[in-house]
Amino acid sequence: MVKKEKACRTCKRLATDEKTCATCGGNKFTPLWKGRIIIINPDKSEVAKKMGITTPGRYALQLGR
Ligand SMILES: [Zn+2]
Structure with missing residues (x-):
């Protein structure tokens, strides 16, 4: 079972449980x-x-709203 990923609004990096982005903080x-x-x-x-x-x-190509 794969957890739903979320994307950082700043740099688009994908994360699952992280509270802060590993790339841009x-x-x-x-x-x-x-x-x-x-x-x-x-x-x-x-x-x-x-x-x-x-x-x-891993990064998202496009962000939603
Ligand atoms: Zn980021």
């Missing part, structure tokens, strides 16, 4: 998001560059 999350990408090597990923991601991890 933010504490605002939204359960409304679409699309998931896994960034393994931000330096070599065009998507990561476009999104301004510098830390490996």
Whole structure:
């Protein structure tokens, strides 16, 4: 059973139980998001560059409200 993930409103990183974001330290999350990408090597990923991601991890492509 996979827990529903939430996305950080600041950097879009996905989290489950965390109260603060592991990447940016933010504490605002939204359960409304679409699309998931896994960034393994931000330096070599065009998507990561476009999104301004510098830390490996799982991210949402789009946030809801
Ligand atoms: Zn964040």
